[in-house]
Amino acid sequence: MAVLCEAISVIIRRDSIDKFYQGGWLAFQEDLPHNKMCTDEELVSLGFWDSQSVEEYIDSLENKGLQFESKKEAFGVFDRSREINDIAVIEQDTGLWRPCDWIEQMRSEVGSTGIKVLMCWLFEGHKIACGINIKGTQIRDKAIYLHTPPGWTPEGSVGLMRREADELENELDFIETKDGNDVYRDRSTGKFWYKPNYKSTPTKH
Numbered sequence: 001m002a003v004l005c006e007a008i009s010v011i012i013r014r015d016s017i018d019k020f021y022q023g024g025w026l027a028f029q030e031d032l033p034h035n036k037m038c039t040d041e042e043l044v045s046l047g048f049w050d051s052q053s054v055e056e057y058i059d060s061l062e063n064k065g066l067q068f069e070s071k072k073e074a075f076g077v078f079d080r081s082r083e084i085n086d087i088a089v090i091e092q093d094t095g096l097w098r099p100c101d102w103i104e105q106m107r108s109e110v111g112s113t114g115i116k117v118l119m120c121w122l123f124e125g126h127k128i129a130c131g132i133n134i135k136g137t138q139i140r141d142k143a144i145y146l147h148t149p150p151g152w153t154p155e156g157s158v159g160l161m162r163r164e165a166d167e168l169e170n171e172l173d174f175i176e177t178k179d180g181n182d183v184y185r186d187r188s189t190g191k192f193w194y195k196p197n198y199k200s201t202p203t204k205h
Helices: 014-020 024-030 051-063 071-075 165-171
Strands: 002-005 008-013 037-039 043-048 087-091 103-109 116-122 172-178 181-186 192-196
Touching: 002 008, 002 037, 002 043, 008 014, 008 051, 014 024, 014 043, 043 051, 043 116, 051 087, 087 103
Parallel strands: none
Antiparallel strands: 002 116, 008 043, 008 087, 037 043, 103 116, 172 181, 181 192
16 A cells, blocks of 8 residues: 655654544544545645645644654754654655655556656565665565545646745746646746645545
8 A cells, every 4th residue: 555645745644643633533634734635544645736835734733733853853852752753744756855764655657657656655664675775665565556636647647746836926827727736837848837726625535
């Protein structure tokens, strides 16, 4: 099992939501900022287009009881936080924002489309060194089932990349909303970019 990682994805441990989020899983679903969530019942993934939205959402998660970083790491004072963080962030192009022991990630082709997407899954077992790398990708199962948000297609994922708000205003022109994404065109290159449209009501899972 694995969850999709697009643009900038906030990845949350499903067991942490049950244990530490105020109100548990039902409250978490009520508080979703958009309907682009997917879960494999071990991890939850929510994609965002820009870093400011990611930081705002992480702040809201921490206010409800989850942990992105330990207080000792953040402030250098005595540590009252949990040993394992509940939240990680993965960028579609560059991977994890910071090291995370409980996540494995891989870019893989989806079906017979020829399109490769980034995915991640929970892995807490012993990790074996692979070749010249310090750590190779560790897979628990022979096959990986990828969980994606409602209405997702591999074709729509190709142009879905990180873009910040100033780039949106200064470099892109809005074209249309299609298949749950706002479509923009780069004024200088003509390339199309896709931004998740968050206006619809979150879908319960």
